Amino acid sequence: MSLLGHYNYWIVVVLMMVGFYVVIDRGNLLKKLIGLNMFQTAVFLLYISMGKIEGGTAPIIWEGGGPYSNPLPHVLILTAIVVGVATLALGLGLVVRIREAYGTVEEDEIREQDDP
Amino acid sequence: MTDLLVLRVVVKLLIPFILLFGLYVQMHGDYGPGGGFQAGVIFGSGFILYGMVFGLETMERVAPMRLIGVMIGLGVLIYAGTGYVTMALGGLFLEYGLLDHHDPSHGQHYGIFSVEAGVGITVASVMILIFHTFASRKG
Amino acid sequence: MVVALTIVWLRNMFAVVMLSGIYSFLMASIFVVLDAVDVAFTEAAVGAGISTVLGLTALSLTTEREKTPRHRPFLPLFVVAVTGAVLLYVTPDMPSFGDASAPVHHHVAPRYIEDSIPATTVPNVVTAVLASYRGYDTLGETTVIFTAGIGVVLLLGRRRKKQQEGEK
Structure with a gap:
């Protein structure tokens, strides 16, 4: 129980590291954004899994209900998801502009064009 | 506009239900899962589906981008308003209890409703606007 | 997790975007299991719906194939492995999964659950906290979305004017 009870954190760490690897290793800017998204989802999972209570139900109050899971992380992540998609759209917009200016979305090629 | 007849008919059938579901989520957010953010996204995706299948010009006739641009600001204005x-x-900023003289909890209800409406309007119109700017760049 | 790893290996960007949609959808089902229905709802609509559409439209404006990186992957792998190891090393100090006595559940959360019905008459605590208790926060987040929308329009919306200038 003591060690296996932390499996949610292991999943979060693995997902987070996969996203992190994509962000720092891959040269394609679009792929980087998707990696960033994966990293973000791992953080969401971390928060939500911390709010879970064993045997709890969704925090919508009804008579005889309870115990309820912690609603606070849900609120924070709910807004974070929508803000996340807005910033993702902004990032994609930047990528499209870069593609139009340089003709490529690969980091190495952009750098080569900048200092030949 | 796509030439696939099946796709067009199915989408035409689906869109009213998507929009209705979006409104349901918006109004019912107090009692079940849902609220302004989700409703805005669902409502916006209804329009986006319409734009993808029937073409951007048709979409622009239904939702002129000038109007959508105004709606984005309107949502934030409703919230801050x-x-x-x-x-x-005579209260504090966003102190909803004062919106109803008799029962502060009713005031809370009105406050939450109008705030969620503001959020929903902003999210839906931002989604539509973002899709439109991306898609209209293709040409 | 398998889906996540496939995303890393695939170089065809179309498949990657579709897979990230599937990934979001799986994530949404995990959120349902973890009692976060509101969050799952949002993740399904946003992650699996809007993000995929946006990714595909952005894809049609850029290239579909990713090129093989020329540098060796060892240094990034090393950095990732070390960071992951450090994070795993500290996990035993965290409260275990589903533990009702964890510190997260003892600060303001019980107050939200107990007081939200008398104070706001709204049964869905998430909505009550979102719109009422943390109203300032949500106002800020709405403004962030507003700003992001304006940013995208500023970045991408100027083309028509430029074309006209080019024609002149």
């Missing part, structure tokens, strides 16, 4: 109304009623 609710705060200023409660201030004008």
